[in-house]
Amino acid sequence: MGKDSNHPFSGEKVFFATKHSKETVLKPLLSRIGLVCVRADVDTDQFGTFSGEVDRVGTVRETLRLKTSAAVEINPEGRFFLASEGSFGPHPLIGLAQSDHEALLFVDKKLEIEIYVEEVSTETNHAEIEFGPGDNLHAFLKQVGFPEHGLIVKPKGNASVVFKNLQTTDAVRNAINDSFHASSKEKVILSTDMRASYNPTRMKIIEKAGAKLVEAIISLCPDCHIPGFAISKGIRGLPCEKCGEPTRITKEVIWSCVKCSYTEQKERPDGLRTVPASDCEFCNP
Template identity: 25%
Template sequence: MTRPRTAYTGRAITFATMHGKELLAHDAFQNALGATVTAATGLDTDQFGTFAGEIPRTLSPREAARTKAQLGMQLAGTALGLASEGTFTSEFGPLMKNIELLIFIDDTLGLEIVEGSITISPVPGGRHIASPHEALTFALAIGFPGQGVILQSTRNDRTTAHKNITQLEVLGDTAEALLRQRHSLVILPDYRAHKAPSRAAAIRSLCEKMAQRLATECPRCRAPGFGHTNVELGLPCSLCGTATRAIAADINGCGRCAHHTRTPRNHTHADPGGCDHCNP
Protein backbone atom coordinates (compact mmCIF):
# COMPACT_ATOMS: atom_id res chain seq x y z
CA MET A 1 0.00 0.00 0.00
CA THR A 2 1.41 3.38 -1.04
CA ARG A 3 1.55 6.01 1.69
CA PRO A 4 -0.16 9.29 0.71
CA ARG A 5 2.26 12.16 0.26
CA THR A 6 2.25 14.81 2.96
CA ALA A 7 3.90 18.19 3.37
CA TYR A 8 6.77 16.40 5.13
CA THR A 9 7.32 13.35 2.94
CA GLY A 10 11.06 12.89 2.51
CA ARG A 11 11.85 15.76 4.89
CA ALA A 12 14.36 15.74 7.77
CA ILE A 13 13.11 16.81 11.19
CA THR A 14 15.52 17.59 14.02
CA PHE A 15 14.59 16.54 17.56
CA ALA A 16 16.41 18.70 20.10
CA THR A 17 17.42 16.02 22.58
CA MET A 18 20.44 14.42 24.19
CA HIS A 19 18.40 11.58 25.74
CA GLY A 20 17.26 9.55 22.76
CA LYS A 21 13.85 11.12 22.21
CA GLU A 22 14.32 10.97 18.44
CA LEU A 23 13.84 7.20 18.74
CA LEU A 24 10.43 7.78 20.34
CA ALA A 25 9.30 9.87 17.36
CA HIS A 26 10.90 7.90 14.54
CA ASP A 27 8.21 5.31 13.77
CA ALA A 28 5.22 7.64 14.08
CA PHE A 29 6.71 10.33 11.84
CA GLN A 30 7.92 7.80 9.31
CA ASN A 31 4.60 5.95 9.14
CA ALA A 32 2.25 8.96 9.18
CA LEU A 33 4.33 11.52 7.30
CA GLY A 34 7.15 9.76 5.50
CA ALA A 35 9.56 11.99 7.40
CA THR A 36 12.85 11.16 9.11
CA VAL A 37 13.55 12.28 12.68
CA THR A 38 17.12 12.57 13.93
CA ALA A 39 18.74 14.16 16.97
CA ALA A 40 20.74 17.35 16.87
CA THR A 41 24.42 16.71 17.56
CA GLY A 42 26.40 18.83 19.99
CA LEU A 43 23.30 20.08 21.79
CA ASP A 44 23.31 20.42 25.58
CA THR A 45 19.66 20.56 26.66
CA ASP A 46 20.66 20.54 30.35
CA GLN A 47 21.44 24.24 29.99
CA PHE A 48 17.68 24.87 30.13
CA GLY A 49 17.31 23.15 33.51
CA THR A 50 17.41 19.67 35.00
CA PHE A 51 15.00 17.49 36.94
CA ALA A 52 17.49 17.12 39.80
CA GLY A 53 17.64 20.90 40.15
CA GLU A 54 21.40 21.42 39.93
CA ILE A 55 20.61 23.69 36.96
CA PRO A 56 17.42 25.68 37.65
CA ARG A 57 14.68 26.10 35.07
CA THR A 58 14.08 29.74 34.23
CA LEU A 59 11.74 29.39 31.23
CA SER A 60 8.14 28.22 31.01
CA PRO A 61 7.75 24.71 29.55
CA ARG A 62 6.60 26.09 26.19
CA GLU A 63 9.38 28.67 26.06
CA ALA A 64 11.96 26.03 26.95
CA ALA A 65 10.67 23.62 24.31
CA ARG A 66 10.59 26.36 21.67
CA THR A 67 14.12 27.50 22.51
CA LYS A 68 15.45 23.95 22.42
CA ALA A 69 13.76 23.21 19.09
CA GLN A 70 15.13 26.40 17.52
CA LEU A 71 18.64 25.68 18.78
CA GLY A 72 18.49 22.12 17.47
CA MET A 73 17.34 23.35 14.06
CA GLN A 74 20.17 25.88 14.00
CA LEU A 75 22.79 23.26 14.84
CA ALA A 76 21.45 20.78 12.29
CA GLY A 77 20.73 23.34 9.58
CA THR A 78 17.11 22.22 9.18
CA ALA A 79 13.85 24.15 8.88
CA LEU A 80 11.85 21.59 10.87
CA GLY A 81 12.25 20.94 14.57
CA LEU A 82 10.83 19.04 17.52
CA ALA A 83 11.40 19.40 21.25
CA SER A 84 9.65 18.27 24.40
CA GLU A 85 9.57 19.48 27.98
CA GLY A 86 8.30 17.55 30.98
CA THR A 87 7.43 18.52 34.53
CA PHE A 88 6.57 16.44 37.59
CA THR A 89 4.55 17.75 40.53
CA SER A 90 3.26 16.04 43.67
CA GLU A 91 -0.32 17.31 43.66
CA PHE A 92 -1.80 13.91 44.50
CA GLY A 93 -0.03 12.98 47.74
CA PRO A 94 2.57 10.30 46.96
CA LEU A 95 1.53 10.22 43.30
CA MET A 96 3.32 12.41 40.77
CA LYS A 97 1.59 14.28 37.95
CA ASN A 98 3.59 14.25 34.72
CA ILE A 99 2.85 17.12 32.32
CA GLU A 100 4.44 16.68 28.91
CA LEU A 101 4.59 19.24 26.12
CA LEU A 102 5.75 18.51 22.57
CA ILE A 103 6.38 21.33 20.11
CA PHE A 104 6.88 21.19 16.34
CA ILE A 105 8.28 24.16 14.41
CA ASP A 106 8.20 24.65 10.65
CA ASP A 107 10.22 27.76 9.84
CA THR A 108 9.26 27.66 6.18
CA LEU A 109 5.49 27.75 6.77
CA GLY A 110 5.71 29.72 10.01
CA LEU A 111 4.04 26.96 12.02
CA GLU A 112 4.33 26.25 15.74
CA ILE A 113 2.19 23.28 16.74
CA VAL A 114 1.89 22.06 20.33
CA GLU A 115 0.53 18.84 21.77
CA GLY A 116 0.36 18.10 25.48
CA SER A 117 -0.62 15.41 27.94
CA ILE A 118 -1.17 14.95 31.67
CA THR A 119 -0.62 11.52 33.20
CA ILE A 120 -0.16 10.08 36.67
CA SER A 121 3.35 8.70 36.91
CA PRO A 122 3.68 5.19 38.39
CA VAL A 123 6.98 6.34 39.89
CA PRO A 124 6.80 8.15 43.27
CA GLY A 125 8.79 11.23 44.12
CA GLY A 126 12.09 11.30 45.95
CA ARG A 127 12.79 10.90 49.66
CA HIS A 128 15.48 11.45 52.25
CA ILE A 129 17.51 8.37 53.12
CA ALA A 130 19.73 7.60 56.09
CA SER A 131 21.31 4.32 54.99
CA PRO A 132 22.46 2.48 51.86
CA HIS A 133 19.74 -0.10 52.56
CA GLU A 134 17.05 2.58 52.18
CA ALA A 135 18.57 3.61 48.84
CA LEU A 136 18.53 0.03 47.55
CA THR A 137 14.98 -0.59 48.80
CA PHE A 138 13.67 2.53 47.05
CA ALA A 139 15.53 1.78 43.84
CA LEU A 140 14.27 -1.79 43.59
CA ALA A 141 10.70 -0.71 44.41
CA ILE A 142 10.56 1.65 41.41
CA GLY A 143 12.12 -0.80 38.94
CA PHE A 144 15.85 -0.06 39.02
CA PRO A 145 17.93 -0.33 36.86
CA GLY A 146 15.29 0.00 34.09
CA GLN A 147 13.97 3.05 35.91
CA GLY A 148 16.97 5.17 36.82
CA VAL A 149 17.69 6.90 40.11
CA ILE A 150 19.67 9.97 41.15
CA LEU A 151 21.41 10.51 44.48
CA GLN A 152 21.25 14.18 45.50
CA SER A 153 23.74 15.06 48.20
CA THR A 154 23.94 18.32 50.14
CA ARG A 155 26.76 19.52 52.36
CA ASN A 156 27.62 23.06 53.42
CA ASP A 157 24.75 24.40 51.29
CA ARG A 158 26.23 22.80 48.16
CA THR A 159 24.06 20.26 46.33
CA THR A 160 25.39 17.70 43.86
CA ALA A 161 23.45 15.26 41.67
CA HIS A 162 25.00 11.82 41.18
CA LYS A 163 23.56 10.38 37.96
CA ASN A 164 23.98 7.44 35.58
CA ILE A 165 24.26 4.83 38.31
CA THR A 166 23.34 1.50 36.71
CA GLN A 167 24.32 -1.14 39.28
CA LEU A 168 22.95 -1.83 42.76
CA GLU A 169 26.44 -2.31 44.17
CA VAL A 170 27.55 1.10 42.89
CA LEU A 171 24.36 2.69 44.22
CA GLY A 172 24.91 1.23 47.67
CA ASP A 173 28.61 2.12 47.75
CA THR A 174 27.93 5.71 46.59
CA ALA A 175 25.21 6.21 49.20
CA GLU A 176 27.44 4.77 51.93
CA ALA A 177 30.38 7.01 51.00
CA LEU A 178 28.25 10.17 50.91
CA LEU A 179 26.57 9.40 54.23
CA ARG A 180 29.93 8.67 55.84
CA GLN A 181 31.04 12.15 54.75
CA ARG A 182 27.94 13.54 56.55
CA HIS A 183 26.08 14.56 53.42
CA SER A 184 22.32 14.99 53.61
CA LEU A 185 21.08 12.50 51.04
CA VAL A 186 17.95 12.30 48.88
CA ILE A 187 17.21 9.57 46.36
CA LEU A 188 15.17 10.65 43.34
CA PRO A 189 13.72 8.90 40.31
CA ASP A 190 15.65 9.84 37.19
CA TYR A 191 12.93 11.33 34.98
CA ARG A 192 15.14 11.81 31.91
CA ALA A 193 13.47 10.10 28.96
CA HIS A 194 16.17 7.45 28.44
CA LYS A 195 16.07 6.55 32.14
CA ALA A 196 12.28 6.62 32.74
CA PRO A 197 10.22 4.08 30.74
CA SER A 198 6.87 5.54 31.82
CA ARG A 199 7.88 9.04 30.70
CA ALA A 200 9.25 7.67 27.45
CA ALA A 201 5.85 6.07 26.81
CA ALA A 202 4.12 9.43 27.38
CA ILE A 203 6.46 11.16 24.92
CA ARG A 204 6.00 8.39 22.34
CA SER A 205 2.23 8.80 22.61
CA LEU A 206 2.56 12.56 22.09
CA CYS A 207 4.75 11.96 19.03
CA GLU A 208 2.04 9.75 17.57
CA LYS A 209 -0.57 12.48 18.17
CA MET A 210 1.69 15.10 16.64
CA ALA A 211 2.44 13.01 13.53
CA GLN A 212 -1.26 12.39 12.93
CA ARG A 213 -2.01 16.06 13.40
CA LEU A 214 0.68 17.10 10.93
CA ALA A 215 -0.84 14.69 8.43
CA THR A 216 -4.14 16.60 8.74
CA GLU A 217 -4.53 19.60 6.45
CA CYS A 218 -6.49 22.74 7.16
CA PRO A 219 -9.73 22.59 5.14
CA ARG A 220 -9.25 26.22 4.09
CA CYS A 221 -5.56 26.91 3.43
CA ARG A 222 -4.28 23.28 3.21
CA ALA A 223 -1.52 23.93 5.74
CA PRO A 224 -0.51 20.86 7.78
CA GLY A 225 -1.28 20.60 11.49
CA PHE A 226 -5.01 21.26 11.70
CA GLY A 227 -6.18 19.99 15.09
CA HIS A 228 -7.33 20.61 18.64
CA THR A 229 -6.37 24.06 19.90
CA ASN A 230 -8.81 24.94 22.69
CA VAL A 231 -12.03 24.16 24.53
CA GLU A 232 -15.16 26.22 25.01
CA LEU A 233 -16.53 26.35 28.55
CA GLY A 234 -20.09 27.18 29.50
CA LEU A 235 -22.11 23.95 29.37
CA PRO A 236 -25.52 25.01 30.82
CA CYS A 237 -26.69 23.68 34.16
CA SER A 238 -29.43 21.05 33.80
CA LEU A 239 -31.38 22.62 36.68
CA CYS A 240 -31.21 26.40 36.19
CA GLY A 241 -29.65 26.80 32.75
CA THR A 242 -26.78 28.99 33.96
CA ALA A 243 -23.51 28.57 32.08
CA THR A 244 -21.04 26.49 34.11
CA ARG A 245 -17.32 25.92 33.90
CA ALA A 246 -17.88 22.52 32.29
CA ILE A 247 -16.63 22.02 28.73
CA ALA A 248 -19.29 22.61 26.10
CA ALA A 249 -17.27 22.11 22.91
CA ASP A 250 -13.85 21.40 21.45
CA ILE A 251 -12.18 23.89 19.11
CA ASN A 252 -9.99 22.70 16.25
CA GLY A 253 -7.90 25.22 14.38
CA CYS A 254 -5.17 25.95 11.89
CA GLY A 255 -1.71 27.13 12.90
CA ARG A 256 -1.35 29.28 9.81
CA CYS A 257 -4.74 30.86 9.06
CA ALA A 258 -7.67 31.81 11.26
CA HIS A 259 -9.92 28.91 10.24
CA HIS A 260 -11.39 26.90 13.11
CA THR A 261 -14.26 24.52 13.80
CA ARG A 262 -16.41 23.92 16.86
CA THR A 263 -17.49 20.41 17.90
CA PRO A 264 -19.99 20.16 20.79
CA ARG A 265 -19.35 17.57 23.48
CA ASN A 266 -21.80 14.68 23.87
CA HIS A 267 -23.40 16.10 27.02
CA THR A 268 -25.89 18.94 26.51
CA HIS A 269 -26.21 19.93 30.18
CA ALA A 270 -23.96 19.98 33.23
CA ASP A 271 -24.62 18.46 36.64
CA PRO A 272 -25.99 21.07 39.09
CA GLY A 273 -23.23 20.06 41.50
CA GLY A 274 -20.80 21.98 39.31
CA CYS A 275 -23.02 25.04 38.94
CA ASP A 276 -21.93 28.14 40.85
CA HIS A 277 -25.56 29.31 41.02
CA CYS A 278 -27.13 26.07 42.28
CA ASN A 279 -24.14 25.00 44.35
CA PRO A 280 -22.23 28.18 45.32
Protein backbone atom coordinates in the same frame (compact mmCIF):
# COMPACT_ATOMS: atom_id res chain seq x y z
CA MET B 1 -2.75 4.84 11.60
CA GLY B 2 -1.13 3.73 8.35
CA LYS B 3 1.75 5.33 6.56
CA ASP B 4 0.82 8.45 4.61
CA SER B 5 3.36 8.79 1.78
CA ASN B 6 1.21 11.48 0.13
CA HIS B 7 1.61 13.98 2.93
CA PRO B 8 3.28 17.23 1.76
CA PHE B 9 6.09 16.70 4.31
CA SER B 10 6.91 13.18 3.10
CA GLY B 11 10.59 12.58 2.40
CA GLU B 12 11.76 15.57 4.46
CA LYS B 13 14.08 15.49 7.47
CA VAL B 14 13.05 16.75 10.89
CA PHE B 15 15.95 17.62 13.20
CA PHE B 16 15.13 16.57 16.76
CA ALA B 17 16.95 18.43 19.55
CA THR B 18 17.39 15.66 22.11
CA LYS B 19 20.15 14.25 24.27
CA HIS B 20 18.34 11.36 25.94
CA SER B 21 17.29 8.98 23.14
CA LYS B 22 13.72 10.26 22.74
CA GLU B 23 14.03 9.75 19.00
CA THR B 24 13.69 6.00 19.56
CA VAL B 25 9.93 6.38 20.17
CA LEU B 26 9.21 9.36 17.91
CA LYS B 27 11.11 8.21 14.82
CA PRO B 28 8.67 5.37 13.97
CA LEU B 29 5.67 7.67 14.45
CA LEU B 30 7.04 10.41 12.21
CA SER B 31 7.98 7.87 9.56
CA ARG B 32 4.26 7.12 9.11
CA ILE B 33 3.89 10.45 7.32
CA GLY B 34 7.24 10.09 5.55
CA LEU B 35 9.24 12.36 7.86
CA VAL B 36 12.79 11.20 8.57
CA CYS B 37 13.69 11.95 12.20
CA VAL B 38 17.34 12.95 12.63
CA ARG B 39 18.87 13.51 16.04
CA ALA B 40 20.30 17.03 16.29
CA ASP B 41 23.49 17.23 18.35
CA VAL B 42 22.17 19.72 20.94
CA ASP B 43 23.18 19.73 24.60
CA THR B 44 19.62 20.15 25.91
CA ASP B 45 20.87 20.03 29.52
CA GLN B 46 21.89 23.67 29.11
CA PHE B 47 18.19 24.56 29.25
CA GLY B 48 17.49 22.72 32.51
CA THR B 49 18.15 19.41 34.27
CA PHE B 50 15.93 17.26 36.48
CA SER B 51 18.82 16.67 38.87
CA GLY B 52 18.99 20.37 39.73
CA GLU B 53 22.35 21.49 38.35
CA VAL B 54 20.64 23.79 35.82
CA ASP B 55 17.26 25.40 36.50
CA ARG B 56 14.79 25.80 33.65
CA VAL B 57 14.20 29.47 32.90
CA GLY B 58 10.90 30.47 31.33
CA THR B 59 7.81 28.52 30.34
CA VAL B 60 7.69 25.08 28.73
CA ARG B 61 7.02 26.60 25.32
CA GLU B 62 9.86 29.11 25.70
CA THR B 63 12.24 26.27 26.58
CA LEU B 64 11.07 24.29 23.56
CA ARG B 65 11.80 27.29 21.35
CA LEU B 66 15.29 27.57 22.80
CA LYS B 67 15.92 23.91 21.95
CA THR B 68 14.64 24.18 18.38
CA SER B 69 16.63 27.40 17.87
CA ALA B 70 19.77 25.56 18.99
CA ALA B 71 19.02 22.81 16.47
CA VAL B 72 18.57 25.44 13.73
CA GLU B 73 22.01 26.87 14.50
CA ILE B 74 23.59 23.45 14.03
CA ASN B 75 21.50 22.54 10.97
CA PRO B 76 20.76 25.87 9.21
CA GLU B 77 19.89 24.06 5.98
CA GLY B 78 16.98 22.26 7.64
CA ARG B 79 13.30 23.10 7.33
CA PHE B 80 11.70 21.06 10.12
CA PHE B 81 12.76 21.02 13.77
CA LEU B 82 11.44 19.26 16.86
CA ALA B 83 11.94 19.54 20.60
CA SER B 84 10.54 17.86 23.71
CA GLU B 85 10.15 19.05 27.29
CA GLY B 86 8.81 17.29 30.37
CA SER B 87 7.83 18.45 33.83
CA PHE B 88 6.55 16.65 36.91
CA GLY B 89 4.39 17.51 39.89
CA PRO B 90 0.80 17.45 41.18
CA HIS B 91 -1.83 16.80 38.51
CA PRO B 92 -3.58 20.07 37.47
CA LEU B 93 -7.04 18.56 38.12
CA ILE B 94 -6.55 15.59 40.44
CA GLY B 95 -4.37 17.50 42.91
CA LEU B 96 -2.02 15.39 45.02
CA ALA B 97 -1.59 12.68 42.37
CA GLN B 98 1.78 12.97 40.65
CA SER B 99 1.69 13.65 36.93
CA ASP B 100 3.96 13.73 33.91
CA HIS B 101 3.42 16.68 31.54
CA GLU B 102 5.09 16.08 28.18
CA ALA B 103 5.15 18.74 25.47
CA LEU B 104 6.42 18.66 21.88
CA LEU B 105 7.08 21.57 19.53
CA PHE B 106 7.34 21.05 15.76
CA VAL B 107 8.69 24.00 13.76
CA ASP B 108 8.42 24.53 10.00
CA LYS B 109 10.77 27.33 8.94
CA LYS B 110 9.35 27.56 5.43
CA LEU B 111 5.70 27.95 6.43
CA GLU B 112 6.69 29.82 9.61
CA ILE B 113 4.45 27.71 11.82
CA GLU B 114 4.71 25.98 15.18
CA ILE B 115 2.70 22.88 16.06
CA TYR B 116 2.51 22.36 19.82
CA VAL B 117 1.04 19.31 21.55
CA GLU B 118 1.03 18.05 25.11
CA GLU B 119 0.13 14.94 27.07
CA VAL B 120 -0.61 14.94 30.81
CA SER B 121 -0.63 11.57 32.56
CA THR B 122 -0.66 10.14 36.07
CA GLU B 123 1.41 7.23 34.76
CA THR B 124 4.71 8.24 36.34
CA ASN B 125 7.13 6.91 38.94
CA HIS B 126 8.25 10.43 39.85
CA ALA B 127 9.28 10.39 43.53
CA GLU B 128 11.83 11.83 45.92
CA ILE B 129 12.65 11.02 49.56
CA GLU B 130 15.12 11.97 52.24
CA PHE B 131 17.08 8.88 53.22
CA GLY B 132 18.82 8.37 56.52
CA PRO B 133 20.94 5.63 58.08
CA GLY B 134 18.80 2.59 58.77
CA ASP B 135 15.97 3.56 56.38
CA ASN B 136 14.51 0.88 54.11
CA LEU B 137 16.21 1.26 50.73
CA HIS B 138 14.58 -1.81 49.19
CA ALA B 139 11.05 -0.45 49.65
CA PHE B 140 11.84 2.75 47.75
CA LEU B 141 13.64 0.91 44.96
CA LYS B 142 10.62 -1.36 44.50
CA GLN B 143 8.24 1.63 44.55
CA VAL B 144 10.01 3.44 41.69
CA GLY B 145 10.60 0.39 39.48
CA PHE B 146 14.36 0.11 39.95
CA PRO B 147 16.53 -1.02 38.14
CA GLU B 148 14.46 -0.64 34.97
CA HIS B 149 14.17 3.00 36.01
CA GLY B 150 17.32 4.87 36.99
CA LEU B 151 17.96 6.67 40.26
CA ILE B 152 19.70 9.90 41.30
CA VAL B 153 21.44 10.31 44.67
CA LYS B 154 22.49 13.62 46.24
CA PRO B 155 23.80 14.59 49.69
CA LYS B 156 21.35 16.90 51.49
CA GLY B 157 22.84 20.34 51.97
CA ASN B 158 25.52 19.95 49.29
CA ALA B 159 24.35 20.96 45.83
CA SER B 160 27.77 20.44 44.26
CA VAL B 161 27.59 16.64 44.39
CA VAL B 162 25.18 14.59 42.25
CA PHE B 163 25.34 10.87 41.46
CA LYS B 164 23.50 9.89 38.27
CA ASN B 165 23.37 6.96 35.83
CA LEU B 166 22.62 4.59 38.73
CA GLN B 167 21.06 1.31 37.58
CA THR B 168 22.51 -1.31 39.93
CA THR B 169 21.98 -1.79 43.65
CA ASP B 170 25.73 -1.66 44.30
CA ALA B 171 26.02 1.65 42.45
CA VAL B 172 23.15 3.12 44.49
CA ARG B 173 24.62 1.93 47.81
CA ASN B 174 28.04 3.35 46.92
CA ALA B 175 26.49 6.67 45.95
CA ILE B 176 24.52 6.75 49.23
CA ASN B 177 27.67 6.07 51.28
CA ASP B 178 29.60 8.79 49.45
CA SER B 179 26.67 11.19 49.82
CA PHE B 180 26.46 10.65 53.58
CA HIS B 181 30.10 11.68 53.84
CA ALA B 182 29.44 14.78 51.71
CA SER B 183 26.23 15.81 53.48
CA SER B 184 26.16 18.52 56.12
CA LYS B 185 22.71 17.28 57.24
CA GLU B 186 23.52 13.55 57.58
CA LYS B 187 20.77 12.90 55.05
CA VAL B 188 20.71 11.75 51.43
CA ILE B 189 18.18 12.70 48.75
CA LEU B 190 17.00 9.79 46.62
CA SER B 191 15.03 10.70 43.50
CA THR B 192 13.88 9.02 40.33
CA ASP B 193 15.94 9.77 37.24
CA MET B 194 13.40 11.45 34.97
CA ARG B 195 15.66 11.61 31.91
CA ALA B 196 13.84 9.71 29.19
CA SER B 197 16.70 7.32 28.47
CA TYR B 198 16.60 6.17 32.12
CA ASN B 199 12.83 6.18 32.54
CA PRO B 200 10.78 3.85 30.31
CA THR B 201 7.50 4.98 31.92
CA ARG B 202 8.19 8.54 30.85
CA MET B 203 9.20 7.36 27.38
CA LYS B 204 5.71 5.87 26.94
CA ILE B 205 4.09 9.24 27.67
CA ILE B 206 6.42 10.95 25.19
CA GLU B 207 5.27 8.38 22.64
CA LYS B 208 1.63 9.30 23.36
CA ALA B 209 2.47 12.97 22.82
CA GLY B 210 4.19 11.97 19.58
CA ALA B 211 1.03 10.28 18.33
CA LYS B 212 -0.87 13.51 18.98
CA LEU B 213 1.78 15.45 17.07
CA VAL B 214 1.49 13.20 14.03
CA GLU B 215 -2.30 13.54 14.07
CA ALA B 216 -1.93 17.33 14.21
CA ILE B 217 0.54 17.35 11.29
CA ILE B 218 -1.87 15.22 9.24
CA SER B 219 -4.81 17.52 10.05
CA LEU B 220 -5.09 20.32 7.47
CA CYS B 221 -6.89 23.61 8.05
CA PRO B 222 -10.26 23.62 6.20
CA ASP B 223 -9.60 27.22 5.15
CA CYS B 224 -5.89 27.58 4.23
CA HIS B 225 -4.99 23.84 4.07
CA ILE B 226 -1.87 24.26 6.24
CA PRO B 227 -0.98 21.28 8.50
CA GLY B 228 -1.54 21.66 12.24
CA PHE B 229 -5.29 22.17 12.52
CA ALA B 230 -5.93 20.82 16.04
CA ILE B 231 -7.61 21.35 19.39
CA SER B 232 -6.27 24.51 21.00
CA LYS B 233 -8.67 25.09 23.89
CA GLY B 234 -11.32 23.37 25.95
CA ILE B 235 -14.60 24.93 27.08
CA ARG B 236 -15.77 23.73 30.49
CA GLY B 237 -19.31 22.80 31.37
CA LEU B 238 -19.90 19.09 30.78
CA PRO B 239 -22.99 18.31 32.90
CA CYS B 240 -23.10 15.85 35.76
CA GLU B 241 -25.04 12.66 34.99
CA LYS B 242 -26.83 12.90 38.36
CA CYS B 243 -27.53 16.55 39.17
CA GLY B 244 -27.18 18.03 35.69
CA GLU B 245 -25.03 20.93 36.85
CA PRO B 246 -22.19 22.08 34.55
CA THR B 247 -18.80 20.92 35.85
CA ARG B 248 -15.21 21.99 35.28
CA ILE B 249 -14.78 19.13 32.81
CA THR B 250 -14.48 20.11 29.15
CA LYS B 251 -17.77 20.11 27.25
CA GLU B 252 -16.64 21.42 23.84
CA VAL B 253 -13.31 22.15 22.19
CA ILE B 254 -11.93 24.86 19.93
CA TRP B 255 -10.01 23.75 16.85
CA SER B 256 -7.57 26.34 15.53
CA CYS B 257 -5.25 26.78 12.58
CA VAL B 258 -1.59 27.47 13.43
CA LYS B 259 -1.26 29.80 10.44
CA CYS B 260 -4.51 31.67 9.76
CA SER B 261 -7.26 32.82 12.12
CA TYR B 262 -9.73 30.05 11.23
CA THR B 263 -11.36 28.25 14.19
CA GLU B 264 -14.18 25.77 14.75
CA GLN B 265 -16.06 24.89 17.93
CA LYS B 266 -16.85 21.18 18.17
CA GLU B 267 -18.05 18.55 20.63
CA ARG B 268 -15.53 16.49 22.57
CA PRO B 269 -13.82 14.03 20.20
CA ASP B 270 -14.37 11.13 22.64
CA GLY B 271 -18.15 11.55 22.53
CA LEU B 272 -18.52 11.95 26.31
CA ARG B 273 -21.81 13.71 27.14
CA THR B 274 -21.96 13.62 30.96
CA VAL B 275 -19.65 13.41 33.96
CA PRO B 276 -19.94 10.65 36.59
CA ALA B 277 -21.29 11.96 39.91
CA SER B 278 -18.00 10.91 41.55
CA ASP B 279 -16.20 13.57 39.45
CA CYS B 280 -18.82 16.28 40.00
CA GLU B 281 -17.76 19.09 42.36
CA PHE B 282 -21.39 19.54 43.40
CA CYS B 283 -22.27 15.88 44.12
CA ASN B 284 -18.81 15.06 45.45
CA PRO B 285 -17.32 18.31 46.80
